[in-house]
Amino acid sequence: MRRRVLGAVAVVALTMGGCATTAPAGPPAAVNQAAIDQAAFNPTDVAWLQLVVPMTENAVTAARLAPEHTASAEVRSAADACAGAQERLLARLRAARDRAGLPASDVHGGHRMPGMVTAADLVALRGDRGAGFDRRLVALLRAHAAQLVVLAAGEQASGADAETRELAREVDAEGTRESEVLPKTA
Numbered sequence: 001m002r003r004r005v006l007g008a009v010a011v012v013a014l015t016m017g018g019c020a021t022t023a024p025a026g027p028p029a030a031v032n033q034a035a036i037d038q039a040a041f042n043p044t045d046v047a048w049l050q051l052v053v054p055m056t057e058n059a060v061t062a063a064r065l066a067p068e069h070t071a072s073a074e075v076r077s078a079a080d081a082c083a084g085a086q087e088r089l090l091a092r093l094r095a096a097r098d099r100a101g102l103p104a105s106d107v108h109g110g111h112r113m114p115g116m117v118t119a120a121d122l123v124a125l126r127g128d129r130g131a132g133f134d135r136r137l138v139a140l141l142r143a144h145a146a147q148l149v150v151l152a153a154g155e156q157a158s159g160a161d162a163e164t165r166e167l168a169r170e171v172d173a174e175g176t177r178e179s180e181v182l183p184k185t186a
Helices: 002-016 033-039 043-063 073-099 119-126 130-158 162-181
Strands: none
Touching: 043 073, 043 119, 043 130, 043 162, 073 130, 073 162, 119 130, 130 162
C-alpha cells in the first residue's frame, strides 16, 4: 500500500509541476507495433523514464571525472564501479524511453531535484581536485543512489509497463548496491 501511495504521489507531483509529459495522440493510422508498445505506458512509466534517464546520464558523467580529479583510490574504485553499472542500465533505460516514444531531450533540464547531478554540479566537479572533489562526488553519487531507490519504488508500485517495472527493480537494486559501495565519508 505504501509503495502505491508513493508512486501516486510521485506522478501527481511531477504532473502538477509540469514535469511529466506524454506523446500527443495523433490521427488514427495503421496499427503498428510501436503504437501497441506505447499504449502499455502510463503516466508513472513516462515520468519515471523522463527523470531517471537524465539523472543517470549526469551521474555517469560525474563518476567518470574521478580518475583525473580524485585523491583517493577508494573513491576512484567506487566511482568506476558505479559508472560501469549505471552505463549498462542507461542503455536499457534509453531503450525503454525509445519504446515509449519519448523524446531523447531532457525535459528536466535546469530543474533542481533530489538526486539530480546538475550542470552546475558538473562544472564545480570539473574545477575541483583532491579531497574537495572526493567529498562533493561522493555526496552527489550517494544522493543519486538514494533517489534512484525512491523513484524505483514508485515505478514498481504504479507503473503499467511490465518491462519498465522490471527495469525499475534492477535500478532499485543498483541504487542500493551503490549506497553500499560508496565510501561513508570522503
